[in-house]
Amino acid sequence: MEPISGISRKAALIAGLPLPLRRLALRTVFRVYAAVGRSPRSGLADRFERVLRLPRREARRLDREAAFHDALAELEWLALLTRSRAAIQRDLAHVVTQSPEVLRRIAASGEPVILAPLHMGPYVIGLLSILVTFFPGRSVLILRRRDDRPLETRVMERITEFGMPVRFLTVTDRAGYLPAIRYARRGAVIVVFADLPPRYGKPAPMPIFGLPTAFAFGIDSLAHLTGATVVPLAIGAEAGGALVVPRYPFAVQANDAHERGRVADLMRRHIETTIRERPEQWHFWPSLQEYLAAEDPLMPIERAA
Incomplete structure (x- = not known):
């Protein structure tokens, strides 16, 4: 190395x-x-x-x-x-999935699925555990930020060592969007982080902790176009491993304002609940001001709270 x-x-x-x-x-x-x-x-x-x-x-x-x-x-x-592939495989034994039957049922359908975690705790090893355990051999589409570090990309590419082809789509890459949709429709597992700041996509008002926050939001249209079931994920560090908790899965039935609002509210509750459970593990606290920018660029966090 x-x-x-x-x-x-x-x-x-x-x-x-x-x-x-x-x-x-x-x-x-x-x-x-x-x-x-x-x-x-x-x-x-x-x-x-x-x-x-x-x-x-x-x-x-x-x-x-x-x-x-x-x-x-x-x-x-x-x-x-x-670490070697074999060593990583041994590490995965220390990742526990709560309510695994939820993921088994969705995986058995063979249809596309969207996993929607937050940037919390050891989220990468939690995601890898889910992919290897419940979706072995499935194609993977990872939506990433345009400023992801090369090290992060190299880590994500190691998923291929576990027998899963991986494709990346930068969230701002409009030219690559439709080819990625066609790729995802063939039963792919799509990883979409639910907590990106509004500058990464069309923002939706999703207030958390009483603050007028907005988040980048495109999971509704992605789910509608691919027919994917959305599974919000909470991933947290435990003393000797990690815990993955799938929230209630849902489908997107239409491409209209009412459905967008419904899905935004589901994701808002997922984000707030997950952060509230383990606030010390959310990695985007230093960037919280960005989530308020769409509402009031000058509003200090302390005054808003």
């Missing part, structure tokens, strides 16, 4: 460990820093306190945990990039 720019030898060493051991190693590092009064922080305590309406002490605890989970997510990207 070629050297990876910006990755320390210590991080690479920890990433090479089996999943439970690397989680323990990372937690130990954070505890050592805390013991010497140098706890890493994410700088989000004020935001947690005001947006989530938490006591100051709890907001500061979440701030420390957010720093841990940001580091954990980076560690999991690195592990998926550097």
